[in-house]
Amino acid sequence: MLNRLVLCLLLLTTGSAYASLLSREGLTAQYMQTTEDADIWAQVGNRVITVGKIEEGQIIAVVPTAADHYEFRFGFGTGFIDKDHLAPVAGKQRVEDRLGDLNKPLSNLNLVTHQDTRVYNAPDSGSAPFGVLADNLRYPIIGKLKDRLNQTWFQVRIGNRLAYISSLDAQQDSGLPVLTYHHILKDEENTRFRHTSTTTSVRAFSNQMTWLRDLGYTTLTMYQLEGYVRNRMNLPARAVVITFDDGLKSVSRYAYPVLKQYGFTATAFIISSRIKAHPQKWDAKSLQFMSIGELKGIQDVFDIQSHTHFLHRTDRPWHPVLLTRSYHNILFDFERSRRALSQFNPHVLYLSYPFGGYDDKAVKAANDAGFHLAVTTVKGKVKPGDNPFLLKRLYILREDSLETMAKLISNQPQG
The missing domain is CATH 3.20.20.370 (Glycoside hydrolase/deacetylase)
Known part of the structure; x- marks a missing residue:
């Protein structure tokens, strides 16, 4: 289990925390694969909370730390995952096939979750699940696209991985009151x-x-x-x-x-x-x-x-x-x-x-x-x-x- 005090001390106050970590420590993100279903944490507002999970066998880019967890890019900030849930990528899987353009700008759009929300590897509810985003989150959208049934999907990025959420499961953010x-x-x-x-x-x-x-x-x-x-x-x-x-x-x-x-x-x-x-x-x-x-x-x-x-x-x-x-x-x-x-x-x-x-x-x-x-x-x-x-x-x-x-x-x- 992640040490919450360590997380709070490591977190920076802006969404550039992940990039700051890389530049400060001279680290390079490395792709690793989950060995089992893994809970993930991040700072949301002023609290560090559970923000979902990543399914077994999924590949994400992480940054090593001296603590018992890895860090990865989550929305506008930094996510955390226990080290014992990850291992080097198995076999000769082509990691790059699962990536999009990492420099593609965000769209100024978010989705909002009102329940635990399934995240998929492709814009298709029959595709392999990537994981779950927890209830009560705002999460940045890279873009929107339609599937063959004209259903809208939100394209997101988690741990330098492209993933997809159905608009039937989450709403587009209409703004903060x-x-x-x-x-x-x-x-x-x-x-x-x-x-x-x-x-x-x-x-x-x-x-x-x-x-x-x-x-x-x-x-x-x-x-x-x-x-x-x-x-x-x-x-x-x-x-x-x-x-x-x-x-x-x-x-x-x-x-x-x-x-x-x-x-x-x-x-x-x-x-x-x-x-x-x-x-x-x-x-x-x-x-x-x-x-x-x-x-x-x-x-x-x-x-x-x-x-x-x-x-x-x-x-x-x-x-x-x-x-x-x-x-x-x-x-x-x-x-x-x-x-x-x-x-x-x-x-x-x-x-x-x-x-x-x-x-x-x-x-x-x-x-x-x-x-x-x-x-x-x-x-x-x-x-x-x-x-x-x-x-x-x-x-x-x-x-x-x-x-x-x-x-x-x-x-x-x-x-």
């Missing part, structure tokens, strides 16, 4: 904001988080979302990013305890100029902002990122002031926000445009200010290869049912 929230209030105290779509009740928010927990969803950080957009990280199929804009006091008062209870994480996009020096007495009829102490108190759940410094304003109804500012004014504000928030987080790398307003100047300024990603209010999911400074999000509105939420978040294309 990034949820947006602002204000949270109890029903009985919500008098002023009752008809504001961006205000969610504590009861509704708690029910939504319970739904995510019960269905086995993982909450991702913006760092992991970046890995997804840039094709650098293996992630689970049932995953969601939770974001809160503005930095309102209700987030620490009501959202934080719910998220903490379920072991969830979220991102708080903070208007840095509105951070209070000291906590304000709670007033449900006012839009109150978190203090320095309150922000520090939620950081075991919330990652602090930027919602600009002074640019969260409008100059006329529903018109963000950012759209009338010069590039240099916007850049100055973005950089100032990053500096102001560095007291909470030395890695302020992500931006939420105020009121969802952006233009070419804002996109360029976000990049030049050192941000890695920026999110908008455009409705939709995030997909690999998307413009990193124009990422879409989803709103779960005050009146939305759990059925509506399920349709938005599930692996279905967004209209």
Whole structure:
């Protein structure tokens, strides 16, 4: 059995782990054959988990290590297999017949598994099985093709081997949902904001988080979302990013305890100029902002990122002031926000445009200010290869049912 501690220490944080290992150690991948059915492990999100198995007699390219396992290429990262399950390739089998072009670029497409999923040696369910991918995985697709019955097959690469998965057994990934929230209030105290779509009740928010927990969803950080957009990280199929804009006091008062209870994480996009020096007495009829102490108190759940410094304003109804500012004014504000928030987080790398307003100047300024990603209010999911400074999000509105939420978040294309 693999030593999980050793695995965690060996894993790198990006999908280039396999290539890094080769270059760092001066190693060459060698082809070996499984002597029996063998479980395989990999890092998915921030956990090392069992990701499937490879059948007896299959050939994969592995890299030797000093530990009791070999490493191999698995998706955007590194897989692990016990050494005692592998032996030199038997006889004079032509390994190259089982390979494709290893330098062929990926397609910016993934499949998602919702059950243990059979992997075949050819795009034919009658062909020899290569192995199994476990439930709840996203896995990169090289391409899609049709068989003689016009059935679609996904072509994948595992351990430098080409393999095939039927579209009857797995779905194409429709993207990662990034949820947006602002204000949270109890029903009985919500008098002023009752008809504001961006205000969610504590009861509704708690029910939504319970739904995510019960269905086995993982909450991702913006760092992991970046890995997804840039094709650098293996992630689970049932995953969601939770974001809160503005930095309102209700987030620490009501959202934080719910998220903490379920072991969830979220991102708080903070208007840095509105951070209070000291906590304000709670007033449900006012839009109150978190203090320095309150922000520090939620950081075991919330990652602090930027919602600009002074640019969260409008100059006329529903018109963000950012759209009338010069590039240099916007850049100055973005950089100032990053500096102001560095007291909470030395890695302020992500931006939420105020009121969802952006233009070419804002996109360029976000990049030049050192941000890695920026999110908008455009409705939709995030997909690999998307413009990193124009990422879409989803709103779960005050009146939305759990059925509506399920349709938005599930692996279905967004209209």
